[in-house]
Amino acid sequence: MLFLCKVSACIYTCSVCYLCVIFKMCDTFEK
Numbered sequence: 001m002l003f004l005c006k007v008s009a010c011i012y013t014c015s016v017c018y019l020c021v022i023f024k025m026c027d028t029f030e031k
Helices: 007-013 017-023
Strands: none
Touching: none
16 A cells, blocks of 8 residues: 655655655555
């Protein structure tokens, strides 16, 4: 699933931060 991710919260919600910064999306499951 793709989750919308905020750049400020990217580090805390995404394992692949660069995807959030560039594509504004997070292709990672929340743990």
